[in-house]
Amino acid sequence: MAATVGAETLPAVAVPVDQAKNAYWVHLDSLDHPGWGEVAARQLDAGLLSVGFTCSQGRHDSGRGTGVSQSSPIRSRPTVRQHDDKRHPAERQAPPMTSALSSLGVSTPVLAAPMAGGPSTSALVIAAAGAGGLGFLAGGYKDVEALAEEIDQVRSSGVLFGVNLFAPNPLPVDPAEFRRYARTIAPEGQAHGVDLLAVGTVEDDDHWSDKIELLLSRPVPVVSFTFAVPDPAVITSLRAAGTLVIQTVTSPSEALLAAEAGADMLVVQAPAAGGHSGTFTPQRTPADIPLPRLLGEVRRNVSLPLIAAGGLATPTDVVQSMRAGATAAMVGTVLLLADESGASLPHRAALTGPADRGTVVTRAFTGRPARALRNRFTDRYTDLAPLGYPALHHLTSPMRRAAIAAQDPERINLWAGTGHRHATAEPAARILRTLVSRL
Template sequence: MITYLENRPVRDRGDASDERPVMLGDQLGVDLPVFAAPMAGGATTPQLVDAAAKAGSLGFLAAGYKSPEALGQELSAASSTGFGVNLFAPNPLPVDREEFRRYAGLIALEADRYGIELEGAEPIEDDDRWHEKLEVLRAHPVPVVSFTFGIPSRDDLAVLRATGALLLQTVTTIDEAKAASDAGVDALVVQASAAGGHSGTFTPKQPPAEAPINDLVAAVRRTVGLPVIAAGGLATAEEVAAVIRAGADAVAVGTILLRSDEAGTSATHRAALKDPSRTHTVVTHAFTGRPARALPNAFTNKYSDLAPYGYPALHHLTSGLRKAAAAAGDEEYLHLWAGTGFRHATEEPAAAILTRLAEKL
């Protein structure tokens, strides 16, 4: 069990008022407090989740962008039963239609090189088939479900709680942590701005200020009485140990696993992560209309200041271009998601990476 979690009870679960408080460590049933974070878009695979489980850790399948049918297939493909699923909770950020058309015209030249037609493109405003995915998880229960981008309604939380799942909410600020606690989730994933890929912020037009993960975790622990899983920029055993001392019960890492044997990261993305000429990261909303941390390239350099906010409309708009760039080995027009610790990502089994990160605990 996770020593750091054993003595911290999860909140009483509302309807089950006669049920004793559940210990988070008991519920997770894992030995290694370094988890494999969900990475949507293909980087997280059932093999990566299984590798985390075999190491005594916890992995999360990333349901974002997948069809409900594909999610069901992945749930069946994972040989381990000890894993979680991450969902993109509905928190729409509608795009201004005129700004969308302007932006589509700007990036049409980049799309043309791959034979992708953007003229006349209209915004797609969907909810990632949210309710259908809830039904998949009702049919295929998992021990843990986490949410990113927003807090589900109480009714939707109740649907998942009825499956027996522990409910985790990604938060990026103290105010978000308070709101998640008030909604009745069981634990928090506290994400710092150093995290790679999308920020879990509830207010994407006003991304959270950059703050060290240790300070953010300590502040949340002082304010909200829920267990905390820390995420964002954690890439060494020393950093993991420090954030545990700051009050985290466990950590979740993503970027450090992007080059692991089991990750589904594209060859183009892998090459960029180890390119010595790439020395830093930037936060951009040019690819998807929501802020996300990535390695800078020609696309971010040219369009970060020109892109409107609007998710998922911009995600759908640029999706074809990004897939074509990945297939062509073109690093300059692909979303190269990466946290600030990307230099520590290595080519080796995920279990070895996760175990090494826990060495100082």
């Protein structure tokens, strides 16, 4: 949708960040879009417009009331002309480089992770932005209509936000193993009147093409990917539409693949993270590497900005991740009890129960490794579950829905990271501000 600033219409390449403040994001590769230069230049010079820029090599800048020299090479940061600077251009020095996130308007370097399946809500994303951070809508397990509705809800609030998608990385299940596992877990479904033997094998891509089309036709400020690196053409198209692209990685080799594909930033996810591991090779459970060490290993291989993730639950955790080279931290489990979280009642109860269940990496629910609180299902079936994503996700889904309705925590995926005992029931903004209190 075209934006109007100062009675003039901006081209669609300008992505709203905060329309109430006339703040937009535009990819430098789009500056030759018809009409952009004329309209934007007038509004920038009048001080009515704030714009963040990204170029093909991941450089970023922002400003209000500044003109942008399109003659600058794309490989370098854009030249910023300060109107009150009377020096000759050759004598001027550009302001120091800011990170991509700060250029977007992020002032609190702790982000709300996408948590598919219910915990991530529009309210949680809006609350994260209200705390000066950035929240992600979880596009996984939604059809394109549901995702579009959530995007519209958050966009209407005028805040910065991101959208996360599961990039296709199928792990087809062996048909015989699927039938064996269905028979094995059938009694768990029967406990709530669900016939798991009637569930067929579903190998889908989570509406991938439809979601990419949505994000290209109605661009959002940030898009992140998990499970695999998309085709570089997808990343190029998103960036040309003005979107900052972030890729989840779990190893230095994955980081190299993401960098080569054109990602702007990386989420470096340690094995302590709750929910699914973002590993590109789900056939193997990721090695148990502490997050600071993993950040160091990735930093030695790529120069992209890094976002730390996995097991972060205290201010000390955040400080350590920053010292290890992260630009920002991303948290999920510590937000599960937040007022704005969509976590189910049995999930919340399990997190706050008197006994510490501990966590386990299991493929019992979905067929690919994910960290969850231990319960009856993980204890019985972790060692029996075959590989097979998304087939096992679809197999166990009706059982899990019935268990949630029955307030039964023993047959649902209680995704949680190792820092789950630090989750607190309070507003998300307060949680995020506490996490940055020692920076």
